[in-house]
Amino acid sequence: MTTIPFHDPAPVLRLHNLKVQFVGSPVSVLDGISLTIKSGETLALVGESGCGKSITSLALMGLLPSSAQILSGEMQFRSHNLRQLSPREYADLRGNELAMIFQEPMTSLNPSFTLGDQLSEAVMRHQHVSRHIARDIALQILEKVQIPAAEMRLKAYPHQLSGGMRQRVMIAMALINNPRLLIADEPTTALDVTIQAQILALLNTLKAETGTAVLMITHDLGVVAEVAQQVAVMYAGQVVEQGSVEAIFADPQHPYTIGLMGSIPSLGARKGQLSTIPGTVPLPEAMPKGCRFATRCPFAQSRCHAEKPALQPLGRGHQAACFRVPLEQHIALGETA
Ligand SMILES: Nc1ncnc2c1ncn2[C@@H]1O[C@H](COP(=O)(O)OP(=O)(O)OP(=O)(O)O)[C@@H](O)[C@H]1O
Ligand code: SF4
Numbered sequence: 001m002t003t004i005p006f007h008d009p010a011p012v013l014r015l016h017n018l019k020v021q022f023v024g025s026p027v028s029v030l031d032g033i034s035l036t037i038k039s040g041e042t043l044a045l046v047g048e049s050g051c052g053k054s055i056t057s058l059a060l061m062g063l064l065p066s067s068a069q070i071l072s073g074e075m076q077f078r079s080h081n082l083r084q085l086s087p088r089e090y091a092d093l094r095g096n097e098l099a100m101i102f103q104e105p106m107t108s109l110n111p112s113f114t115l116g117d118q119l120s121e122a123v124m125r126h127q128h129v130s131r132h133i134a135r136d137i138a139l140q141i142l143e144k145v146q147i148p149a150a151e152m153r154l155k156a157y158p159h160q161l162s163g164g165m166r167q168r169v170m171i172a173m174a175l176i177n178n179p180r181l182l183i184a185d186e187p188t189t190a191l192d193v194t195i196q197a198q199i200l201a202l203l204n205t206l207k208a209e210t211g212t213a214v215l216m217i218t219h220d221l222g223v224v225a226e227v228a229q230q231v232a233v234m235y236a237g238q239v240v241e242q243g244s245v246e247a248i249f250a251d252p253q254h255p256y257t258i259g260l261m262g263s264i265p266s267l268g269a270r271k272g273q274l275s276t277i278p279g280t281v282p283l284p285e286a287m288p289k290g291c292r293f294a295t296r297c298p299f300a301q302s303r304c305h306a307e308k309p310a311l312q313p314l315g316r317g318h319q320a321a322c323f324r325v326p327l328e329q330h331i332a333l334g335e336t337a
């Protein structure tokens, strides 16, 4: 009898209308974020600096600074309602089913302990195995992330590694307990292009082997194209467009996405990195009441300054939050404002 592989259609992660605010701030730093990630899928979260990418990941990990408060919304991770977990339950999930590679390279590595000790500790915290077995698992994961002379490296300290090797160890640390969701916040930004390509290839291989879902935070459209199947574009605490990689690259609809991609000549040339859009993200105290992008949008009309656009379906899961989609008709007419 042949076994039919079980395909779990339920999303690994579902964020719905998540709102987060810093104490004393007049506006939400996350203003109604909704995202879904399925098993084995990578969702890239892109947007300019300060748009709320890291705050989204910290909210998910239960690691928001104490000055930030979740106002409303749902965070469902597998069978766990993340908003109802006790600190103890959250700590049990982190580094186990839910893992993160932090933006700051040394965040997850302790400079005073050897790699072997740190990796073994991470195993023993979540799996009931002896120190000896934990060390074997540590060795296997170092080999899996292609650390040369892995056995010897178990005795090394983090500062004895190159940047690329340290990043591999961070990936090993994040994956050692087979997480169902891996959050990677700019995991390759600090690395040179060759090492970056190797690390991305490694993440792709490991994801294919394990079916881990990945939330990849990045500024780099080259990284998006390399690893992601889905993309969510954030601006000033909101998701303004989301869809498949194909839809977002071939048919970006939100003026902000179009600007980032450099697809409109006046907004910059197409290149690997996100393009620069004239102007800056509004400060919280000057956040527009209507569309948050209105102060920088070449297509803004009076309605945009008064009303908030909601995400509109454009077919096949592609959505954009703009009153003027589809934009082709305005661009064809040479129209802007
Ligand atoms: N501890 C804090 N107190 C007050 N505001 C904060 C704090 N941490 C972050 N912010 C604000 O929250 C917003 C979102 O920050 P976040 O770190 O999520 O941005 P990001 O999209 O990850 O940017 P980058 O690409 O630079 O990493 C920013 O405007 C930032 O100023
Ligand atoms: S709603 Fe208006 S201001 Fe906002 S992106 Fe669309 S056209 Fe621009």
Ligand SMILES: [Mg+2]
Pocket (backbone or CB within 6 Å): 053, 054, 055, 103, 185
């Ligand atoms: Mg960040």
